[in-house]
Amino acid sequence: MSVATLTIEQVQAGLAARQFSAVELAQSALEFAQAENPKTNAYLHFCPERALASAERVDRKLAAGEDPGPLAGVPLAVKDVIVTKGVRTTCGSRLLERYIPPYDATAVVRLEQAGAVILGKTNCDEFAMGSSNENSAFGPVRNPVALDRVPGGSSGGSAAAVAQGTAVAALGSDTGGSVRQPASFCGVVGVTPSYGRVSRYGLVAFASSLDHIGPFGRTVRDTALLLETMAGRDECDATSAFAPVPRYSAQLDGKIAGLKLGLPREYFEGLSSESGDRIQQAITLLQKLGCEVRDISLPATKYAVPCYYIIATAEASSNLARYDGVRYTTRANADTLSDMYRTTRGEGFGAECKRRIMLGTYVLSHGYYDAYYLKAQKVRALIAEDFRRAFAAVDAIVAPVSPFAAFKIGEKVDDPLEMYLSDIYTITGDLAGIPCMSVPCGKTAEELPVGLQILARHFDETTMFRLADAFEKAGGCAGSN
């Protein structure tokens, strides 16, 4: 048994055949992860007691002949913006360095009920703000594929853990591409479900109208299993959807002939040639599998970056107002209440959080609200309308995830606007609230992974998973140079 390459299916098969117990698997996964972690800094902390307790529950059920659940014994990493009762949750921020949540996120509860074994919490950009994982207060994550490069962000630790083999699967969060982009940089599968599909209860808020919890895995099927287990209405999140949750994993039959795929021309401008070649190859493969490909246009795409960074920063400035030194563990010394607020926040937040709080406060401030925030909400409607119109003619959209593959650590830290612009292909899906994912589609000449993005209609994750799974089974993930 090698923890580093197991899939969920293999974990289930190994447990069923008594090749290993859940406790044995958890122990060896923890040992391996703790030994390997210094290479990448993917995990911020481990929770061995909780992991072993979960694994023991699985073993007891197996011994009693009970169903241990579809994720029985699966070693899982959870991004440190998702709260875990009694287990430190820092959001990658000094401000929450000692924060111990008094409750579990709904997604965590559902995955553990299904038998998942949480090994620890993964590094991320502070409060999920960033595209390279260089904004963590606890140091950057290194990409396991190339240690001098970023893993992407903000869920860089979760993507890196799955790629490095220190978790079988992981949870991340996506507000503007924070699951798909690191998945593409690290060569794993990453899924952003429809807005409302997964409860946000227990996901520390960044931009509430855009935040999603999404899974990472080594295979499409693994991510489908995770999503179907944690999705569905939750009373604790009023925006979680009532829509029934299909068993995605049971519908991966490889039959995708006849599906109509749209190629949005705006997503191929400004794409690096190497990544572009891999995407073109992927499209050729999908055509061979019987998909019908047509060019489409999503004309509002060029406005997506300004639109996103107005809405996301506005919501962030409001959501981060709560970190004022009163409730959450960290307080600066000050004589007056207002000095305490200002100093706690000034000392506690990192540069990127400050930049976004400032931008968000500015665009919401008196005299600018209509020009920025209201305008951006209207442009958001245009972006959503682009997709609605496109999906009248096609079943799914295929596109790149990022304009380029993983870049060097430090390469872009001094240019925030350039970093924001690199989110162009992923933020549109979040603005529209549609399901989207990244599936590996080969590597560049430097052996850096490239991701293919698949976007589908609201709540049609099924088509998205079926397409990605057929592509994976046809060898699309290996690509060719």
Add this chain to the structure above:
Amino acid sequence: MKITEPEVRYVAGLANLQLTDSEIARLQKDMDEILTHMDALGELDTSAIEPMAQVLYQSEEATTLREDQPVPPLGSEVALANAPLSGSGYYKVPKVIER
């Protein structure tokens, strides 16, 4: 110029953020560049467009309000466990009213 240094200081005050002089200078440059980029939205005529505040989707009619049944609360001890300073079941903060 989209934003001046006094404006940056004013916004930092609104956001309750204490910033150093070098942070102010850096933010003025960054915000100026980013806000200039955001001006692109002005090209679009959106006078007839309804703003989108939330992702809306078709769904069966459903009641989004749960039944109002009392459930055990967290309790003040648990809720205050992460407080930097608490006492008598409350959060404590520096004095705001002089006697």
